[in-house]
Amino acid sequence: MAEEYDAIIIGGGHNGLACGAYLAKAGLKVIVLERWKLLGGGCITEEVTLPGFKHNTASNYHGWVHYGPVYKDLELEKYGSKYVFPSVAFGMAFSDDTGFVAHRHMQGILSELSRFSEKDAKAFLALRDQFVRFKEVLKGFLFSPPQQPSALPALLQESHEGREILRFALSSPKNLLNELFESDKVKSWLLLTTVFAGIAHDIIGAGLFLPAMTVIEGGWGCSVGGSISLPLAMARVIEANGGVVRTNSHVERIVVEGGQAKGVELADGTRITARKLVASNVEPGQTLMKMVGEDKLPKEATLQVKRWRASEMALFTVHLALKEPPHWKAADFCPDLDRCWGVGFGYDGPDEFDSQFGDIRRGIPPRTIAPFLVTNTLYDPTQAPEGKHTGVLWQFACYDLKDGGPEKWDSIKEDYADQCMDVLRRYAPNMTPDNILGRYVVSPLDIERRDISMIKGDLGSGETSQEQLGIFRPLHGWGPNRTPVRGLDLCGPSTHPGGNVSGACGYIAANVIADDLKLKKWWVK
Numbered sequence: 001m002a003e004e005y006d007a008i009i010i011g012g013g014h015n016g017l018a019c020g021a022y023l024a025k026a027g028l029k030v031i032v033l034e035r036w037k038l039l040g041g042g043c044i045t046e047e048v049t050l051p052g053f054k055h056n057t058a059s060n061y062h063g064w065v066h067y068g069p070v071y072k073d074l075e076l077e078k079y080g081s082k083y084v085f086p087s088v089a090f091g092m093a094f095s096d097d098t099g100f101v102a103h104r105h106m107q108g109i110l111s112e113l114s115r116f117s118e119k120d121a122k123a124f125l126a127l128r129d130q131f132v133r134f135k136e137v138l139k140g141f142l143f144s145p146p147q148q149p150s151a152l153p154a155l156l157q158e159s160h161e162g163r164e165i166l167r168f169a170l171s172s173p174k175n176l177l178n179e180l181f182e183s184d185k186v187k188s189w190l191l192l193t194t195v196f197a198g199i200a201h202d203i204i205g206a207g208l209f210l211p212a213m214t215v216i217e218g219g220w221g222c223s224v225g226g227s228i229s230l231p232l233a234m235a236r237v238i239e240a241n242g243g244v245v246r247t248n249s250h251v252e253r254i255v256v257e258g259g260q261a262k263g264v265e266l267a268d269g270t271r272i273t274a275r276k277l278v279a280s281n282v283e284p285g286q287t288l289m290k291m292v293g294e295d296k297l298p299k300e301a302t303l304q305v306k307r308w309r310a311s312e313m314a315l316f317t318v319h320l321a322l323k324e325p326p327h328w329k330a331a332d333f334c335p336d337l338d339r340c341w342g343v344g345f346g347y348d349g350p351d352e353f354d355s356q357f358g359d360i361r362r363g364i365p366p367r368t369i370a371p372f373l374v375t376n377t378l379y380d381p382t383q384a385p386e387g388k389h390t391g392v393l394w395q396f397a398c399y400d401l402k403d404g405g406p407e408k409w410d411s412i413k414e415d416y417a418d419q420c421m422d423v424l425r426r427y428a429p430n431m432t433p434d435n436i437l438g439r440y441v442v443s444p445l446d447i448e449r450r451d452i453s454m455i456k457g458d459l460g461s462g463e464t465s466q467e468q469l470g471i472f473r474p475l476h477g478w479g480p481n482r483t484p485v486r487g488l489d490l491c492g493p494s495t496h497p498g499g500n501v502s503g504a505c506g507y508i509a510a511n512v513i514a515d516d517l518k519l520k521k522w523w524v525k
Contacts, residue, residue, distance in 0.1 A: 002271040005031045005244075007513075008264055010251045010291070011281030011453065011492060013041025014065075017234035018506030019279055019491040019513075020243060021074050026510075026519045030243035031272065032235070033264070035250035038228065039235055041281070041451060042459060042493075043501060045226025045383075049321040049438030053390050054383040056227040057319070057442065058451070058459060060374055060392060061089075061196070061342070063220040064502030065230070068143045071503070073523045074237050081233035083221035086379045090220075091340035092189050093427045094348050099330030099337045100189055112334075117183040127180060130164075131211040143504050145480035145512060146470040146496040171207035173199065174350055184349025191353055192344045192372065195396070198311060198460035198499055201353045205466040222341065222379045230501070254278055254291040254488065261488035264291075274487070276517060279509060281492035283453040283461050284308055284474040292485055301484045304475050308494070309468065312360060314399045314444035314457030318417045320391035321384070321438035325375045326428035341379060345427040346370025356396055363402030365416050369423045371395040388437070395420050399444040399456035406456075409443035417441045453492060460499025461492060470496055481512045489513055 009020040012034030024030040038044060042058035049055065062083065065071050071081075088108075091101040100112050106128070113121035131138075152169075156162030168176060173194045177187045190210065191201045199209045223229045235245040250267040263273040280287040284305050288294075294302050328345075331337045346352060347370045355368040377389040384390050401408045417439070424431050444457025453461055462468055471480070474494045481489045491509035493499040514521050 002263065002273045003031070004273045004275060005029045006274070006276045007031075008033065008272060008274045008278045009281065009491070010254075010264065010278065010287070011035075011041065012039040012231065012235070012245065012247065013281045013453070013492060014043045014231045014234060014501060014503060015492050015506035015509075016041070016279070016281030017231050017238065017245070018070055018074070018503040019281075019509045020245075020506075021234050021237040021241075022507065022510035022523065023513065023519075024238045024241035024243040025074075025522055026514060028276065028519070030238055030241075032238060032243070032245045033249040033251055033266070033272075034245070034247045035452070036450070037247055039245065039247060040228045040231040041453065042499075043227045043231045045228035048319055048440040049390075052385040053321040053388070053438065054226045055319040055390055055392060055440070056223075056376065057317070058447070058454075059227050059501050060376070061220050062223055062227070062230065062501045064142065064500050064504065066221060068139060068502055068504055068507065069523065070507050074234065076230065076233040076237070079233040079236040079240070081230050082224040084224060084379045085221050086341040088336050088340045089342065090189070090193060091334070091337050091343040092185065092192070092347065093328050093330040093337060093343055093345040094185055095346075096348075097329050097333060098185070099328065099334035100185065101334055101336045101340050102189070102193075103336075113186060116185050117181070120181045120183050120186045123180045124186075127211055130161075142497045142502065143507055145508055146473070149470060165208075168207040168211065170205060172202050172204045173207060173210045174202045174353070176207050176210055177350070184351075188347040188349050188352070189344070191350060192347060195313075195353070196372075198313070198464050200313060200357055201350070202357065203465060206464065209464075222376055224380050225382055226376075227501075251291060254280075254287070254485075256292055256296050256485055256488075259296075260486045277487045277489060277513060279489045279491045279513065281453070281506075283455055283492065283494050284490065285455065286452060287490065288483065292488070296485065298484050300477060301475060308474050309463045309465075310399075310456040310458035311460055311463045312398070313357070314397055314447065315459060316365070316395045316397035316413070316416065316420075316444060317442040318393040318395075318420055319440040319442070320393065320436055322389040322391055323435045323437060324430065325378055325389045326373060326391070326424075327430045328428050330427070339378060341376070342372055342374040344370070344372045346423055360396065360398040363398055363400055365397055365401070365412070366395070369395060369420055371420055371424065373424065373428075393420055393424065397444055399448070399458075406445040406448075409445045413441050413443040413446075453494075461494045462498065464498055469498070473498065479512070481509045
């Protein structure tokens with residue numbers, strides 16, 4: 001006899017777990033099914049170099065999850081999640097051996113910026129002040145179902161201040177930076193923080209992502225024990241409320257009868273019945289075209305799924321087990337750089353971004369190597385054996401190589417990692433071979449192989465462009481998070497507001513489901 005639950009959640013990423021936790025606390029009998037051996041999806045931690053060295057093999061910086069309601073609503077600290085908030089989270093090391101760090105608090109940032117340009121320090125403060133008044137509006141946008149595309153412009157166009165914000169939204173990060181700032185080094189820092197949100201630096205219509213990064217002051221957190229601590233805490237919430245979380249459970253098919261989702265069938269033939277709903281954390285192509293089947297969908301839906309695009313940008317990653325943390329040459333100019341959580345290097349201005357993204361768009365491993373190195377153990381020593389450290393080096397790259405396709409990565413990734421390490425040693429000379437105890441290289445193709453939702457190595461589950469945001473993310477015509485199949489909802493990062501560790505997609509899905517099922521929302525006071 002098939003197992004039976006009220007709600008089946010496909011995919012144990014943090015959004016699926018967040019959705020399941022809200023529903024379990026609302027009284028539904030919930031099961032979460034994760035195909036892999038570990039929970040977390042993009043919130044994952046593994047010992048990939050040497051025993052005792054914990055590496056976050058996808059997400060690392062967690063800011064938005066503390067900005068919205070999820071962390072507090074689910075009492076995740078009570079269930080084992082803990083964060084430290086580094087006093088200096090982001091830094092830059094420049095080719096002339098100067099450097100910059102972004103302190104946790106605004107006065108520290110302004111002091112650093114002033115070393116490069118007094119004008120830019122004032123411009124940054126003005127930008128931050130202009131948008132900090134809209135923090136609650138931004139929070140409402142991120143943690144509520146998307147509005148119609150005309151709603152926000154209609155609201156903003158009534159005032160001068162609103163029209164300025166609307167103009168930002170229609171611009172690109174690069175254009176806005178050139179308009180507001182004079183120092184190329186300041187621009188490079190702001191562009192890097194924006195691109196790490198999954199936004200290409202020159203995409204028209206992505207301008208609001210630039211000021212959005214300025215309102216998270218003090219909010220970037222390092223998950224103690226590794227990124228996986230967050231989804232593990234969410235899983236404990238589900239289990240504490242009578243739910244089940246199961247790994248090594250690959251959903252092969254969503255059972256649809258009479259246009260209604262009735263349950264799932266696993267790869268091993270196990271069938272699980274859903275009394276009320278199925279929600280998928282998996283990207284829309286696999287959820288709808290493979291698990292449901294094109295023959296069960298209207299043409300309007302299949303057209304939208306087929307045109308869904310992954311981001312043009314993926315990450316090439318080198319994980320390092322270290323004897324000692326990096327010592328940056330630029331620390332002579334900026335001593336705080338040596339205690340900085342993550343440091344970008346190889347960027348002296350927007351030109352390096354133009355070069356990198358030009359190669360990415362041509363299908364070439366970027367010849368301008370300008371990575372970002374994160375040393376989690378500076379703030380969480382539990383992620384390595386006593387006295388040792390971990391490092392994760394991120395380099396922007398492309399998935400599909402012009403010469404040889406994505407499979408070419410298998411033969412060139414170690415050589416490309418060597419090139420990245422050569423550049424690193426120019427900025428941090430102590431990162432010599434004898435300091436490196438172990439190395440593990442992950443190409444964009446490797447990312448896709450491990451996580452079926454990260455198509456083309458896309459960590460954000462869908463390009464962040466205007467026609468793939470809001471009500472268009474990923475389907476329109478059936479309402480937020482809903483699909484043409486009754487009782488089948490989407491709760492992953494392919495939905496509004498998109499990728500990043502916020503739990504917002506799962507939170508919004510839980511709200512939509514609660515409305516549809518007329519559940520009491522325990523989280524609404």
